[in-house]
Structures are given as C-alpha cells and as structure tokens.
Amino acid sequence: MALDRWIALAFIALCCVFGYAAFFTMDDQLPPILRRNPVWPSTFPKILSVLGVIVGLVVLFTPKPESKDEAPKDGAIDLKRLGDYQIGQALGLLALMVAYALTLRPLGFLGSTIGFLVLGAVILGERRFHVLIPVAVIAAGSIWYLVQEVLGIFLRPWPGILM
DSSP: OOHHHHHHHHHHHHHHHHHHIIIIITTTTOOGGGGGSSSOTTHHHHHHHHHHHHHHHHHHHSOOOOOSSSOOOTTOOOGGGGGGSOHHHHHHHHHHHHHHHHHHHHHHHHHHHHHHHHHHHHHHTOOOHHHHHHHHHHHHHHHHHIIIIISOOOOOOSOTTTO
C-alpha cells in the first residue's frame, strides 16, 4: 500500500476517535437547559469528524493510475530521493515549535514569539538580521496587541518574574 493510503488510514482512525469523543462524551455534562439548543458545543467537532472520515475514505479508495515509467511531477515527494530534501530544516522547525510551546510561560508571549520568529527564519536561511529582528518585534507586538487589547483575551507579554 502506498504512503498516502497509510496516512489516509491513520487519518480515518484519528477522525473516528475524535468522532467518538464528539458524539458520545462531549455532551454528557451539559445542563438540561442547554440540551434544547439546536447547536451544541459538540456540533462543529461532529461535522469535522464526519467530513474527515469522508475525505480519508476518498483518498483511501481512489484508484491510482498504474504508470511505472512516468517521472514524478513537480512538487511531488519522491520517496526514492528522500535524502535530497531539507529534512534537517523540517526537524529543526518541529523542535523549535516544541520549544516555543514550552517557553511561552517562562519567557512570556513577546519573548518566546520573537525568539521563535528569529530562530525559525535563521533555520530557513535568513541572514539579514537588520530586517529580521524589527519585523519579528513588530509582528509579535501587533499580535499581542490584537489579542490583548482588541479581543480582550489576557496574554502575558513578559516573563512571570517581571509581572
């Protein structure tokens, strides 16, 4: 079985678990007054799980053309040349995402977001720090302002020690 079909099978399994949680466990603690509403908190997860299973089944059962001599198209991943891709950059970005999630509380939103943007750009090959750092600061500050002031959601900007 091809890699895309294995991924589709894993995606279907994930959607089934998500659908089970949405259909059978999410609405158990709803107060009786909310049970009469036409839209419950589990409505969107139910729709997502059903659509995910449908998309996974389409990918799983769509027949693939059997042409062995055709060259891979541009943008397609050739598993025979997997070593030619920038796997180190991809793994570095994944590790940086985990580090970002772990440093949100100790460094605060601004510090960890600026660090994530700068280090992510460096991993991807950007070397113009005189452009990179101001753009990261402006982007992180703008997002913090929109979330904190416009949406009214508290987002700790600085490390916990300073507040």
